[in-house]
Amino acid sequence: MSSLTISSAGSERQPGFLSKERSIAGPSFSRWLVPPAALCIHLCIGMAYGFSVFWLPLSKALGISSSLACAPDAGLLQALTTTSCDWKISELGWMYTLFFVFLGCSAAIWGGWLERAGPRKAGVVAAFCWCGGLVISAGGVYLHQLWLMWLGSGVIGGIGLGLGYISPVSTLIKWFPDRRGMATGMAIMGFGGGAMIGAPLADKLMTHYATPHSVGVWETFLTLAAIYFMFMMIGALSYRVPPQGWAPRGYTPAPAATGQTMITTHEVHLNQAHKTPQFWLIWAVLCLNVSAGIGVIGMASPMLQEVFGGRLLGLDLSFNELGDAQKTQIAAIAAGFTGLLSLFNIGGRFFWASLSDRLGRKTTYFTFFALGFALYAAAPWTGHHGSVALFVACFCIILSMYGGGFATVPAYLADMFGTQFVGAVHGRLLTAWATAGILGPVIVNYFREYQLAHGVAKAQAYDSTMYVLAALLLLGLLCNLLVRPVAARHYMSAQELAAVRAQASESPVVTTADSGAQASGASHLAAVLTWTLVLVPLAWGVWITVQKAAVLFR
Template sequence: MDVTATLPAPAFLSRERIVAPSNFNRWLVPPAALAIHLCIGMAYGFSVFWLPLSRAVGITEPIACPRDMGFLAEIVATGCDWKISQLGWMYTLFFVFLGSSAAIWGGWLERAGPRKAGVVSALCWCGGLLISALGVATHQLWLMWLGSGVIGGIGLGLGYISPVSTLIKWFPDRRGMATGMAIMGFGGGAMIGAPLADMLMRSFATPHSVGVWETFVVMAAIYFVFMMGGALGYRVPAEGWKPAGWTPPDPATQNGFITTRHVHLDVAWKTRQFWLVWGVLCLNVTAGIGILGMASPLLQEVFGGRLIGIEAGFSELTPAQKGQIAAVAAGFTGLLSLFNIGGRFFWASLSDRIGRKATYFAFFLLGMALYASVPLAARAGALALFVGIFCVILSMYGGGFATVPAYLADMFGTRMVGAIHGRLLTAWSTAGVLGPVLVNYIREYQLDHGVARQDVYSITMYILAGLLALGALCNWLVTPVAEKHHMTEPEAAAEKRIADDTHQHFVADVAALGGQVVHSWKVTLAWAVVWIPLAWGIWITLQKALLLFR
């Protein structure tokens, strides 16, 4: 009989109950993190619902609200449809609450452990989808904002940071690779969720429903199973554990960047280094997220009819032709998602070899050159070059997310890196507002002043290159954390007791883990559970991407 089954929920979910035994295979932890990230990553794909929801009342065509109807009246009206601009606020709410919840509850997560945080994340994200389903069924937009935007956004924050410190502790020898494995799931969530949602909506659509609320309910159920499986699969290493045969690097050979000490959360966020890395992440994300949100219209407006072999600008195309190039642009968006995912693993793994600071210099310097090259590629009509540039840019956008937890662990230690990372994610919240606003408003300003559609993004690319130059400056100014900021041995011991680590046992024989066969049947099964849906998403994405080059 499993003793844990008779324990009350708080004890079963507590940190001390998930300390791994000596024969535990650490390769079981990344699939648990991926299971959660692949679900909450659907936040990136929520735009698949905008068009159906914009005609939820009219079904075939949107029914516009009266011009004199006020804002509050519109969000509770049941007789007219929502505007896409109103629905788009969900995207902003996602990332504002992701960053703020990660900052507020990051310290709690370190004490409570990843399992409890993962369960709360599943309840918030899936519960938010059910509230949104109610909002769609009753046509109350405020319920959607509250359900998925606010409550779901909190679930995003907790789910996003829950595996970070855990994986860094399991893979001290490959910090970048470990966080890259988990965080790449967040980029892949939309690649699976968007086509799944499209299939479900088409299946549930009737003459009286666009099928969205039913889709929300089904996806909430599927996601809850995967997220709970991931949360219950989390384990933390015993105090003092390290991989067999691994020797921690000598700090003297790392220019002081990889510390063997720890900095407390309350001290870390007040240091100059924290705010410089905050600026590094914010500027890298601002440049990338603005493009990610406008990828489809950007390609259509720049290349117009050339996407389907017609020498005509976007404004000269017929509705049917615009539909054709929209399908091509969907392939472009999917391809960017694929590079967003791959970049998270590639760049984070590379950072283990060349260092985090050098990796971010690559992001900024290469990014500046690529953004500045976009107008030239557009004017030359070089579609393959244009697409290739943005694929590399989006790989670095994803790579920035995956590399930053290891950057923080190098400077502030691993004890509270999850909480510190949570505070740092407010940079994402800020960038989630700045990036789209910057790109969208510059575009509209240019159009209002008579600039041709194919040229409206040129000045934007130069501005984004300038932001990356500021990011490079912030990265250059990052230095090792001063000795005075590190916790003393008594302070570290006290913090360990607060985190319930006093009950953890030491691994009796580290060699037992080192000698274990890495690819056991449990590991194979765990990875198959996450890779089968991910492979399906990649296959669908590649099929759409082929439209770009047919």
């Protein structure tokens, strides 16, 4: 009997390398290794924001020096499969839409699986999807098949975006219960910075690979896929989850949620969270904040050019009165403006999320909406008075709060619903982002076209748009004010929570320890190397962006 027992025990299946059980941290692990692991993934998938750098070269993939136009009556099916004429930029742009549709859908659908499987497995799947999508897109460019690009980067890559985006959220919040906002701000800052690194890198690669017979895009896709796969695998395999009950030394859990603290000590199940008014109020808060910000991002460059026109060059001329050479000059200035906005978008993710640890999440969003409302309403005034500095300052602050909204919302959800399912709840909440991606641009484009069609000068065409976006923020302010602690009837019982943790293969409760205090020398060295790995390319991207933004002040 004894030998049979041993044999049976020996035949038990051991957890795989990518399993959640195998990623539980040991006593010498430093929690400061987790943020750079998250950045390794977010800096790669953040290139989704910079894909527009490929549109112009791809629109000349066959003609090389100029586009080979398709027949005027060519339909969508021909565009997807043609090998005899070049794609239109509008057709290529659908890939950008697919990115964020599938980001939101995959995060919502597989967020629950991520909580059970753990961040390591989710990160590896994200790496294969995102980088595999780039490889498929490279084949689409080489074979000149648009449907392969839509499938590769748009659909499969979009799934990688969603899993990669939410993979570190729950883990970071559990490692940093004392600094939830700062921790998620560091990771989500990387998503905003991905294009800042990837776009200039892609531009240099396309220049390097370009030949008389190729614009260099498919080669660039393959190169980026190899680079990104290496970084994302380093990040995914570096993820560790804390043992159940772990906390940093000296940390005191927040008291039970009140109207002031708004931080729960209980857990709400994923299947219960979306049944609460708090979920939908925060959904609306994120949607409205992002809708206004996306509206600004989409029109930043033309807005600056059309509002100020020749005043950007010291000339008292409207935009329509400028010559081609002068329009080229102000386009370069507008590009610098866009670069400056990207820096504030990235910096705001870390700044505001970190500040929310002190102010509280509800107060931070109140600041976003109240200050944002004032700045949106004041923007037309700064344009009419010709103050470029005030105009730029308004929109830099606005974009910092746009980025801050993304980075603060995971901590807001953890405060409301607990940390057990926060990654999955966050995944479902990202459907607000997909909605905002449609709502913001539609509002901006519709109102601008409406104004121009009714004879409004280009310099004043954005006024009504700013006021509408300000109204969106006012509505967001009201939704945020209505957020209250979750009712006790939605909390999980101790037995339900224990069953969920057992199913998720979480380790037993451990005693409190000071993360980093017991870390070994090897752990400290690994932290230095990992932080260097992500900070060097990030610093390079910042430097490139600062150089572009400097044109604005010449």
